[in-house]
Amino acid sequence: MIQYEPSKIEQKWQTRWYKSKAFEPSDDKNLPKQYILSMFPYPSGRIHMGHVRNYTISDAIARHYRQKGFNVLHPIGWDSFGMPAENAAIKHGLHPKKWTYENIDYMRKELASLGLSFSREREFATSDSLYTKFEQEFIIRMFEEGLLYEKKQRVNWCETCHTVLANEQVIDGRCWRCDNEVELREMPGFYIRITAYAQELLDDLKKLEKGWPKQVLTMQENWIGRSEGLSFTLLLSEESKRKTGDKFTGFDVFTTRPDTIYGVSYTALAPEHPIVNYLLENSLLTHEKRAAIKAMQNMPERERATADKEGVDLEISVIHPLTGKKIPVWVANFVLAGYGGGAVMAVPAHDQRDWEFAAKYNLPVHEVIASEQSDLAREAWTGEGTLTESAKFTGLSNSEAKEAIIRHFEALAIGKREINYKLRDWGISRQRYWGAPIPFIHCPSCGLVPEAIENLPVTLPDDVEITGEGNPLESHPTWKKTKCPRCHSDATRETDTMDTFVQSSWYFLRYCTPNDPERPFRREDVDYWMSVDQYVGGIEHAILHLLYARFFTKALRDLGYINVDEPFTNLLTQGMVLKDGAKMSKSKGNTVDPDAIIAKYGADTARLFILFAAPPQKELEWNDSAVEGAFKFIRRLVDRSAHVTERALPAITHASLSKEEKTARRKVYEALRKSNEIYENRSFAFNTVIAAAMEALNALNAQKNPLVWSEAYFVLLNLLEPVIPHVCWELSETLFERKNFGEITIPEEVFEADSIVLAVTVNGKKRDEIEVAPDLSKEEILEKAKEQCAKWLEEKTIVKEIYVPGKLVNLVVK
């Protein structure tokens, strides 16, 4: 028996690949290309099984395309800014930079031990100052084009820790670290105007329909949340105008149900609405009412969603734009400040929220859409119907009325058709040290000024102490002190750093030109490599990262940097790795350490198991004995290679072979055909290719022909190389001097059998099988089928005979 020692083979090939730069793409831009990309990792310290799965999938795809003669870019890098580095600094007293770069060095070795065919020359970390430099340049260009702006925002603030907290860091209204109650605070921050691209981001989802999972497209569509309707102004009544000091004439509302306009019985403002604030500040409400409104304002938006409907009558009124009647104005906790002007027209009869609010505060309900199924005593009627009590629109169906009423408003110039999006602008400010500094300067005379391009990058100071309390850039003695690039007077640097999603929004472009110190990338390289042909990563990035990256690509296009509309043509969202039915996690203690698996069985076994146990899109349940099974298959593959006698693809006269030999040959080429198919149709169902290869090996065992064995190894090592590369390179080198890596033609004769087996079914139920010559006539086949199934045909009349060539015969009897 030939020994299979994975550690020896794997080390040998990993070293050879590294030394020979085997996986660097060619500069020849005439070659057909494939850009295969996995989502880059955060350098948390050690790789986990999710990484192994992610990179094994993309590696198999990359290796396949290399064999097919493509120029393949399969890069790796590090998403290396972020909070865990600061947390480690607080906990272990390590500098975030040291911690991060040590982790990168360790994880790079771990990934190498998997035999991944990454380009080494294009690797970078997003915390490299060169990367920061170009990113800051992009941000400044966006500012110049109005795509970046500064405004005040309400944020979660922890007074004891002296920092802003992300929503995920607020647990039951308290700080995750010190347990102090979090307060909402208005703070200035930088925002990227992603909403300017809402329509294009929505429209271009169509371009991705072929290559992206439907689920992700739907999630993005919902997130962008386009809705079409009518926007108009509700004017304050004369006495209300006076009451609010003539500061306001009215407010805008947006509705998707203009057909219900005659059913408006009150209106409601968000607690943050300027009119509400005016009433509060000028003590125009009772003490109780003011307290109630303040309580609403202090409740975070996420909590309001689950809270009961609450409101306060503001004791002012507006005029209905069509009827001229007075309508009371309330403040309500369910009205969102950031959407549709922060105010709604309320139609309790035809909107469930409005109905609940009206029920609670005893407000009138006017039915204007009639339907037999409607029961307004129980709930609002939101379905179709006919308009009633709607002046000249009475009698129209509500879908006709929508259009008619919008046109009516436009004709009178008192309202207009409007499109609203749920998508909000992207707040990128983080009061954190370990991130890319936002390259702006606050000048007492010039205001907000971008840093001069020639001064970039604005880098982080190394001499900081990370305590977790406050932003170290803020407390650093000198860092933020600078000169205004415009007037050269003393000025202060912005101390916030950028959200790490900014870095991951353009890293795929940086890979196109290997580590150019002069520019972010070369235009011609991007033109050649982009878009990414296959992107592989977790479903958890379905919205944020994938939406931001799509936006960034479009924005950089419009800034003149690139000529690409969509960054990722095809997307594969891999399933999670589970153990005992739950996601592997340290806290659950159900992790399997990739290093230990590689040490015990080798990388090829780990890769084989991961690709065989489930299709890549599905969840993968870890199974120790199935890992063992994968190892045994490789060992058997190595062992049986002793049957190979030829050093090249042998010529075989198919007709001269025995039945078993023919079957073995057929199975081998079926596996090859399957392999080609899964890449072409982008299903990447490696599990079926591996199963086909196992079937072929089983069929080979039933015969002894050395030529058949030789041919089989020539083919099987070719198609298994993407999955178990080390052992395939080893065997291929020894047996065929690697001449079998490349395109292999499938001889069609192997699929032509001497005889074929047809199923015979009676009334669709399988009763027997017949073996016939492939060229036998339909009549003879039917005759034979009837003969063999005579038992089932006794005392019956055949009413129909169906013959599906190569498949079956169906006899329909009565």
Next chain:
RNA sequence: GCGGACGUGGUGAAAUUGGUAUACACGCCAGACUUAGGAUCUGGUGCCGCAAGGCGUGGAGGUUCAAGUCCUCUCGUCCGCACCA
């Protein structure tokens, strides 16, 4: 509530897209070799039944010569969004 994905043996999963359901693997059972086996090899393994046979892709209907696959309804699991006017 809205949207999406998915329900196939004891388990992970196949099924050329309407044509022989359960390939391949794990597990289990039996046997061979062996001092031994948690190694290796061989065979068996959907369910009920002694058998003939019957029943089987979450459930109920339907279309069809033929349905895991198409249609309608329904139950269940998972995921995303969630007071978006």
